Amino acid sequence: xxxxxxxxxxxxxxxxxxxxxxxxxxxxxxxxxxxxxxxxxxxxxxxxxxxxxxxxxxxxxxxxxxxxxxxxxxxxxxxxxxxxxxxxxxxxxxxxxxxxxxxxxxxxxxxxxxxxxxxxxxxxxxxxxxxxxxxxxxxxxxxxxxxxxxxxxxxxxxxxxxxxxxxxxxxxxxxxxxxxxxxxxxxxxxxxxxxxxxxxxxxxxxxxxxxxxxxxxxxxxxxxxxxxxxxxxxxxxxxxxxxxxxxxx
Amino acid sequence: xxxxxxxxxxxxxxxxxxxxxxxxxxxxxxxxxxxxxxxxxxxxxxxxxxxxxxxxxxxxxxxxxxxxxxxxxxxxxxxxxxxxxxxxxxxxxxxxxxxxxxxxxxxxxxxxxxxxxxxxxxxxxxxxxxxxxxxxxxxxxxxxxxxxxxxxxxxxxxxxxxxxxxxxxxxxxxxxxxxxxxxxxxxxxxxxxxxxxxxxxxxxxxxxxxxxxxxxxxxxxxxxxxxxxxxxxxxxxxxxxxxxxxxxxxxxxxxxxxxxxxxxxxxxxxxxxxxxxxxxxxxxxxxxxxxxxxxxxxxxxxxxxxxxxxxxxxxxxxxxxxxxxxxxxxxxxxxxxx
Amino acid sequence: xxxxxxxxxxxxxxxxxxxxxxxxxxxxxxxxxxxxxxxxxxxxxxxxxxxxxxxxxxxxxxxxxxxxxxxxxxxxxxxxxxxxxxxxxxxxxxxxxxxxxxxxxxxxxxxxxxxxxxxxxxxxxxxxxxxxxxxxxxxxxxxxxxxxxxxxxxxxxxxxxxxxxxxxxxxxxxxxxxxxxxxxxxxxxxxxxxxxxxxxxxxxxxxxxxxxxxxxxxxxxxxxxxxxxxxxxxxxxxxxxxxxxxxxxxxxxxxxxxxxxxxxxxxxxxxxxxxxxxxxxxxxxxxxxxxxxxxxxxxx
Numbered sequence: 001x002x003x004x005x006x007x008x009x010x011x012x013x014x015x016x017x018x019x020x021x022x023x024x025x026x027x028x029x030x031x032x033x034x035x036x037x038x039x040x041x042x043x044x045x046x047x048x049x050x051x052x053x054x055x056x057x058x059x060x061x062x063x064x065x066x067x068x069x070x071x072x073x074x075x076x077x078x079x080x081x082x083x084x085x086x087x088x089x090x091x092x093x094x095x096x097x098x099x100x101x102x103x104x105x106x107x108x109x110x111x112x113x114x115x116x117x118x119x120x121x122x123x124x125x126x127x128x129x130x131x132x133x134x135x136x137x138x139x140x141x142x143x144x145x146x147x148x149x150x151x152x153x154x155x156x157x158x159x160x161x162x163x164x165x166x167x168x169x170x171x172x173x174x175x176x177x178x179x180x181x182x183x184x185x186x187x188x189x190x191x192x193x194x195x196x197x198x199x200x201x202x203x204x205x206x207x208x209x210x211x212x213x214x215x216x217x218x219x220x221x222x223x224x225x226x227x228x229x230x231x232x233x234x235x236x237x238x239x240x241x242x243x244x245x246x247x248x249x
Numbered sequence: 250x251x252x253x254x255x256x257x258x259x260x261x262x263x264x265x266x267x268x269x270x271x272x273x274x275x276x277x278x279x280x281x282x283x284x285x286x287x288x289x290x291x292x293x294x295x296x297x298x299x300x301x302x303x304x305x306x307x308x309x310x311x312x313x314x315x316x317x318x319x320x321x322x323x324x325x326x327x328x329x330x331x332x333x334x335x336x337x338x339x340x341x342x343x344x345x346x347x348x349x350x351x352x353x354x355x356x357x358x359x360x361x362x363x364x365x366x367x368x369x370x371x372x373x374x375x376x377x378x379x380x381x382x383x384x385x386x387x388x389x390x391x392x393x394x395x396x397x398x399x400x401x402x403x404x405x406x407x408x409x410x411x412x413x414x415x416x417x418x419x420x421x422x423x424x425x426x427x428x429x430x431x432x433x434x435x436x437x438x439x440x441x442x443x444x445x446x447x448x449x450x451x452x453x454x455x456x457x458x459x460x461x462x463x464x465x466x467x468x469x470x471x472x473x474x475x476x477x478x479x480x481x482x483x484x485x486x487x488x489x490x491x492x493x494x495x496x497x498x499x500x501x502x503x504x505x506x507x508x509x510x511x512x513x514x515x516x517x518x519x520x521x522x523x524x525x526x527x528x529x530x531x532x533x534x535x536x537x538x539x540x541x542x543x544x545x546x547x548x549x550x551x552x553x554x555x556x557x558x559x560x561x562x563x564x565x566x567x568x569x570x571x572x573x574x575x576x577x578x579x580x581x582x583x584x585x586x587x
Numbered sequence: 588x589x590x591x592x593x594x595x596x597x598x599x600x601x602x603x604x605x606x607x608x609x610x611x612x613x614x615x616x617x618x619x620x621x622x623x624x625x626x627x628x629x630x631x632x633x634x635x636x637x638x639x640x641x642x643x644x645x646x647x648x649x650x651x652x653x654x655x656x657x658x659x660x661x662x663x664x665x666x667x668x669x670x671x672x673x674x675x676x677x678x679x680x681x682x683x684x685x686x687x688x689x690x691x692x693x694x695x696x697x698x699x700x701x702x703x704x705x706x707x708x709x710x711x712x713x714x715x716x717x718x719x720x721x722x723x724x725x726x727x728x729x730x731x732x733x734x735x736x737x738x739x740x741x742x743x744x745x746x747x748x749x750x751x752x753x754x755x756x757x758x759x760x761x762x763x764x765x766x767x768x769x770x771x772x773x774x775x776x777x778x779x780x781x782x783x784x785x786x787x788x789x790x791x792x793x794x795x796x797x798x799x800x801x802x803x804x805x806x807x808x809x810x811x812x813x814x815x816x817x818x819x820x821x822x823x824x825x826x827x828x829x830x831x832x833x834x835x836x837x838x839x840x841x842x843x844x845x846x847x848x849x850x851x852x853x854x855x856x857x858x859x860x861x862x863x864x865x866x867x868x869x870x871x872x873x874x875x876x877x878x879x880x881x882x883x884x885x886x887x
Contacts, residue, residue: 556704
């Protein structure tokens with residue numbers, strides 16, 4: 001469904017994303033992991049049209065979308081959420097979600113009604129008439145998700161949607177994400193919360209210093225020495241193996 | 250507030266305004282009402298772009314002045330009917346807005362930079378209208394011929410020599426009609442998809458884009474609507490005073506008055522500019538009376554007060570008078586229900 | 588001569604040079620006014636719409652000191668500059684900072700409100716009539732061949748450069764200056780190392796106002812004072828700052844001189860009235876095509 005080919009982006013002298021390639025198949029949940037500063041959000045921004053790549057191409061459902069504006073890409077069915085949540089603070093939850101709904105629906109009443117349904121779906125039904133500015137971080141994350149969902153996407157890019165949540169909230173949101181996938185939306189998520197990555201993803205990509213260093217099933221990838229080194233530092237993989245050897249002995 | 254309460258509120262206000270002239274005999278108070286409605290129209294124009302759209306223009310006079318000049322010049326130079334020229338005044342000004350908007354939004358100007366560039370455009374138009382005498386009659390301004398034939402009052406859109414009713418109330422009902430139309434347009438906008446998208450862009454442009462809103466297109470529509478409403482104020486002005494010159498058209502006075510009313514009254518609400526206009530002009534009248542007793546007639550008093558009120562509102566009541574009234578209303582209802 | 592399709596008058600190079608030189612003198616004042624504005628923007632990240640009104644107020648102060656105390660406008664700096672600093676400090680700490688709740692759009696409107704109050708208070712108390720200062724030396728000067736530079740112009744140039752240099756020294760060498768630069772670069776970090784950011788904001792605003800007061804002192808011998816004069820200078824100051832780059836001292840200087848020269852040449856070739864439009868045009872063009880200006884780092 002989504003095909004990214006050798007995407008690169010530099011800011012001044014810093015290469016934020018370097019020849020990154022990945023594929024997301026329809027109906028799957030794919031995750032993108034990697035240490036902080038690896039370039040994951042930059043990659044999302046490149047895919048969703050907020051940044052123009054220096055080189056490389058993005059194809060969505062067979063059509064090239066490289067360099068198009070975010071709202072155009074949204075209309076094609078690819079929507080992203082933001083790592084730092086961006087609610088429309090002055091509006092209510094319902095009005096927030098309605099903005100997303102308006103992508104499909106022109107009438108105000110219809111959009112507001114659709115917003116109500118989406119809110120129920122993600123478990124925000126009780127908060128519909130609250131001001132978005134009053135929500136907790138968990139609420140805002142959910143709102144972010146609901147808004148994106150309201151646009152009727154085929155592919156949803158979720159950027160650290162679990163960050164800042166406690167264990168219960170994470171479990172709830174994992175269930176919601178699964179429900180969304182089951183309703184026919186493909187999901188591509190950036191995540192640090194390993195619990196979510198392991199329980200949700202069908203496939204995982206690992207980014208470090210802007211380059212893809214591993215990909216595969218989550219359980220395999222987390223054992224990959226390159227990945228371990230990326231997170232824990234040089235030589236960490238050897239040390240871990242040594243520790244395990246002494247533990248077995 | 251429920252929708253029913255809102256509709257009743259509006260009906261009350263509009264009926265009061267429509268019938269006011271019949272109960273007010275003093276010319277001075279009719280003039281006061283007319284001026285208030287005039288500023289309420291300019292304010293609503295600013296409100297569409299600034300209140301709903303979040304793009305604060307510091308040079309809105311550019312739209313008032315262009316509307317006024319087109320209205321005046323087409324009559325003065327080509328002898329067209331004012332009822333025809335007004336369409337050109339409004340659409341011509343919208344075209345100017347499209348140009349300014351295209352330049353500003355295409356290059357991503359926001360916040361202070363947008364305010365500055367609108368100021369610069371107003372200044373530029375001011376200078377051009379003063380210098381390009383062959384086209385605009387320069388500093389001496391455009392003076393339209395006064396029609397003294399009562400039979401032609403309506404045709405020439407000049408009521409001063411019409412029948413007694415027209416003479417006294419013709420222009421009052423003109424600005425009232427303009428207010429009705431522009432406020433209805435704003436109300437419609439607020440409840441449409443366009444309005445929802447405009448407000449989303451105001452709150453967070455990037456998030457709106459991510460949700461499929463074409464921020465550039467939305468802002469363009471907003472600035473054109475804003476300009477059209479403001480230009481209609483210019484049309485009224487020219488017909489009433491039959492005179493326009495660069496200082497009146499493009500001077501800072503109109504730019505500043507256009508933003509006082511909506512900010513003080515309540516940004517992003519239909520009622521805001523109207524209430525704001527009434528409030529500041531009411532306060533202005535009181536101030537002038539008070540000062541007259543002590544200092545005589547000195548200019549500047551009302552604007553000093555407006556500036557102070559502006560800062561106070563921004564500091565303590567950012568949602569303006571409408572916000573304050575809503576809070577009072579909620580409290581009253583809670584007490585009544587308790 | 589032909590330029591961009593316009594039929595412009597032809598002048599000898601001496602006239603053009605003379606015009607350019609008077610542009611340099613004018614530009615030095617613009618630079619000084621713009622210096623305060625760019626400093627305030629660099630640190631508080633706000634565009635101070637009250638800047639012109641403060642200039643006007645300072646000019647009235649200089650005028651009245653001359654009128655009632657017979658104080659020479661240049662000497663009046665000794666009183667007006669510190670006074671302006673205190674006024675600016677109080678204005679930021681007491682009103683602008685408080686009313687804005689830190690939001691950019693609101694600060695914009697608050698400074699506009701403040702400028703309206705100040706301008707109309709001046710109109711109310713001083714009336715719209717122009718006030719001029721007469722100093723015995725305002726027609727004497729030096730003959731430069733292509734033009735005659737009167738003493739006020741020379742003093743203005745010298746004064747501006749001196750003050751700019753002094754300010755640069757202050758910012759580089761003193762603790763307060765360093766604190767200001769710290770806040771400009773990294774507000775939160777500065778707070779974390781114990782710098783009182785609100786105080787620094789007010790200090791910066793005070794310094795910006797003081798710069799404007801110094802410029803006022805330099806302007807009064809040549810310009811008549813009236814309530815609208817602030818507004819005239821404000822647009823020019825904005826243009827200088829935007830051209831030179833928000834937050835850049837060098838930018839303010841270079842921008843000031845460039846604008847001064849362009850304005851004078853514009854007056855020469857396009858006439859008095861149209862010459863003024865060169866400012867607006869430059870402003871619009873810079874905003875569109877290079878909003879960071881010549882030397883600036885941050886944009887909008």
